[in-house]
Amino acid sequence: MKIAIIGTGNLGTSIAKGLITNNAITSLYLTSRHPEYLDEFEGYRHVYISSDNVEAVQKSDIILCCTQPAQFEWVLQEIKPHLTEKHVLISTVTGFVIPKIETIVGTNQFIIRAMPNTAIAVGKSMTCICSNTLGEKRIKVAEAIF
Numbered sequence: 338m339k340i341a342i343i344g345t346g347n348l349g350t351s352i353a354k355g356l357i358t359n360n361a362i363t364s365l366y367l368t369s370r371h372p373e374y375l376d377e378f379e380g381y382r383h384v385y386i387s388s389d390n391v392e393a394v395q396k397s398d399i400i401l402c403c404t405q406p407a408q409f410e411w412v413l414q415e416i417k418p419h420l421t422e423k424h425v426l427i428s429t430v431t432g433f434v435i436p437k438i439e440t441i442v443g444t445n446q447f448i449i450r451a452m453p454n455t456a457i458a459v460g461k462s463m464t465c466i467c468s469n470t471l472g473e474k475r476i477k478v479a480e481a482i483f
Contacts, residue, residue, distance in 0.1 A: 353367055355458050
């Protein structure tokens with residue numbers, strides 16, 4: 338799986354650790370406003386660190402948005418022109434329901450909401466998952482991640 342994690346605070350970092358531990362990636366792109374805080378991921382094969390959300394989206398098939406709620410709408414606006422029919426957009430952002438995400442990126446995207454906890458770093462998370470109608474076709478992708 339080619340995965341981008343946009344927003345690598347506590348939850349985004351925990352998801353990244355779980356994906357690396359479980360060898361669930363072909364490539365993993367981690368973005369942060371402060372990529373220097375992601376030094377712990379340097380040295381892993383196929384893990385790339387950047388502050389460039391657009392580049393991460395362009396190189397990925399699955400996009401995990403793990404930003405703070407105050408940044409999420411801006412991030413969606415930034416990446417929207419670069420979303421294609423292949424992308425699966427998974428949000429862990431609190432307070433952004435699927436219809437709100439659809440108003441920003443459109444209804445023609447695979448959109449999934451996931452609510453994991455930080456135990457995902459060790460593969461022990463209990464995660465609630467839901468999707469828009471189109472996203473139902475990609476629920477198995479989210480289940481494989483979480």
